[in-house]
Amino acid sequence: MSGARWALAVILVLGGRAGAQDAPTNGGFGMTDDEFWTQPEKGFNQLTMQAVASKAPSFVIDAPKVVDLGARTSLPVPIFYAMPGGAKLVRDATVIVSRLEDRACWAAAARRAQGEDDESGPDQAERPSGGPPPPPGKVSAQSLVTDLRQTPLIPWEPGTYEVRVVVRDRSSNVVRTVLKGAGAPPAAKGPPAASPAPGSPLPGYAKRDDSPALPAGPGIAFEVPAEVAAGATQALLRVSFRLPVLRGDRTGDAAFVPLHLVLVGAEDGESLLLRLRIPVTGFDPAAEAPLATGHATLDLLQLHRPLAGGQTRTFLVRAISGDVVAGPTPMKLVR
Numbered sequence: 001m002s003g004a005r006w007a008l009a010v011i012l013v014l015g016g017r018a019g020a021q022d023a024p025t026n027g028g029f030g031m032t033d034d035e036f037w038t039q040p041e042k043g044f045n046q047l048t049m050q051a052v053a054s055k056a057p058s059f060v061i062d063a064p065k066v067v068d069l070g071a072r073t074s075l076p077v078p079i080f081y082a083m084p085g086g087a088k089l090v091r092d093a094t095v096i097v098s099r100l101e102d103r104a105c106w107a108a109a110a111r112r113a114q115g116e117d118d119e120s121g122p123d124q125a126e127r128p129s130g131g132p133p134p135p136p137g138k139v140s141a142q143s144l145v146t147d148l149r150q151t152p153l154i155p156w157e158p159g160t161y162e163v164r165v166v167v168r169d170r171s172s173n174v175v176r177t178v179l180k181g182a183g184a185p186p187a188a189k190g191p192p193a194a195s196p197a198p199g200s201p202l203p204g205y206a207k208r209d210d211s212p213a214l215p216a217g218p219g220i221a222f223e224v225p226a227e228v229a230a231g232a233t234q235a236l237l238r239v240s241f242r243l244p245v246l247r248g249d250r251t252g253d254a255a256f257v258p259l260h261l262v263l264v265g266a267e268d269g270e271s272l273l274l275r276l277r278i279p280v281t282g283f284d285p286a287a288e289a290p291l292a293t294g295h296a297t298l299d300l301l302q303l304h305r306p307l308a309g310g311q312t313r314t315f316l317v318r319a320i321s322g323d324v325v326a327g328p329t330p331m332k333l334v335r
Contacts, residue, residue: 024162024176029062029078036064040076040113040145048141051082058082061165063175069156070181075148076113079165079172082141087167089142092269094167096262096320097153100160102186102248103322105260106153107273110165113147157186162323168266169316169328191251195277202302205279207295212240214293219243220259220319220326224300227332235300235307235331237261243321244289245280255280257294259321266314266330274303300331311335 029043043062051058060080067075081089093110148154154161158180165172196203212221220241228235245255261274280292301308312335318327 023174025173026062026065026175026177028060028173029080031062033064033066036062036076036078037072037074040078041143043078044080044143047080048082048143051141057084059165059167059170059172061163061172061175063163063177065177067177067179068181069158069179074113074150075154075177075179076145077148077163077165077175078143078145079110080141080143081167083167083170084140087170087269089144089167092167093144093146093165094262094264094269094271095146095148095151095153096164096166096318097148098162098320098322099154099186100162100322102159102246103258104186105258105262105273105275105320107260107262107271108151108153109269109271110144110146111151113145113150155186159186164325166262166264166316166318166328168264168269169330171328174323189248192249192256192277193251194256194279195275196298196303203296203298205294205296207240208238208297211238211295211297214240215242217242218291218324220321220324222317222319222326222329224317224329224331226330227334228301229334233301237296237298237300237303239278239296239298239319240293241278241295241321241324242291242293243280243324245283245292246289249280250285253285255283255292257292257321259296259319262318262320263315263331264318264328266316268313272304272315307333309335 031042035042047060058080061077063077079089079093089110094107095110096107098105149156161177162174164174194205198205212223215221223238225235243257245257249255249257256277257280259276259278263272278294278296280294283290283292312333314330314332316328317331318325
């Protein structure tokens with residue numbers, strides 16, 4: 001299309017299906033569940049010493065395995081980041097949460113939990129040593145505790161939540177937290193339907209000659225423009241996936257699978273979440289969670305009109321559906 005050069009499809013399968021690093025890894029801070037509320041910074045010193053001794057990059061988060069909604073009023077997630085470059089947690093970190101029961105998704109900037117140092121304070125609050133800023137290219141240790149309820153990020157209701165933190169093109173490990181006990185169940189929704197609604201010709205939900213190849217197993221393949229020039233009238237997103245169909249995705253013999261796009265600014269860490277629901281085909285309605293395939297072609301400038309304006313910038317795009325994630329893939333908007 002005019003003003004766009006197309007990137008290759010990105011296919012990545014997470015949620016423990018494509019390597020141990022993708023499975024939930026709670027426990028990296030060596031804390032009991034109670035200590036996330038009583039000593040949320042407990043693991044930082046040990047991780048800092050390890051990073052200094054090894055001089056190796058590290059990006060680790062942790063979270064309690066179980067949260068009693070009747071007994072707790074917060075959900076602390078400590079974040080440790082020791083990477084080269086000029087990124088700063090309180091400015092650039094984005095927390096992404098998926099609820100596995102219905103594949104709802106939330107994304108927001110990480111914020112310090114109440115009682116932590118203010119994010120506008122001096123840089124030494126980011127470095128346990130309190131020393132001067134490291135030279136460019138050197139690893140600097142930063143840490144903060146964020147609260148998934150305070151941000152606010154997630155609804156305070158039962159479910160199984162997977163959490164990851166991204167800083168531009170880097171991603172932490174994934175942790176899994178079960179919220180249970182008192183609390184309202186997820187709000188009832190109407191029958192699922194395609195979102196955005198099909199158009200003529202876009203949005204389109206049929207397989208096309210230029211649709212990305214389907215993953216062999218559960219996964220998402222997508223393409224975005226590598227570059228969108230000033231004056232472009234379209235920025236096509238092309239998606240093909242093979243994903244489970246859950247009970248809440250169905251209406252009669254039809255089904256519509258939720259898929260979310262998280263766009264994170266490569267220069268500033270600003271994030272944008274776009275929610276989609278895509279019709280699928282080829283599944284057994286009698287099965288509990290059958291795999292199905294789906295395709296979509298959408299115009300990102302139509303999905304979120306502010307993308308058509310503003311300054312030259314690059315977004316890193318991730319596609320998420322439950323515990324399956326693809327990306328990041330860069331997309332540069334030229335003005």
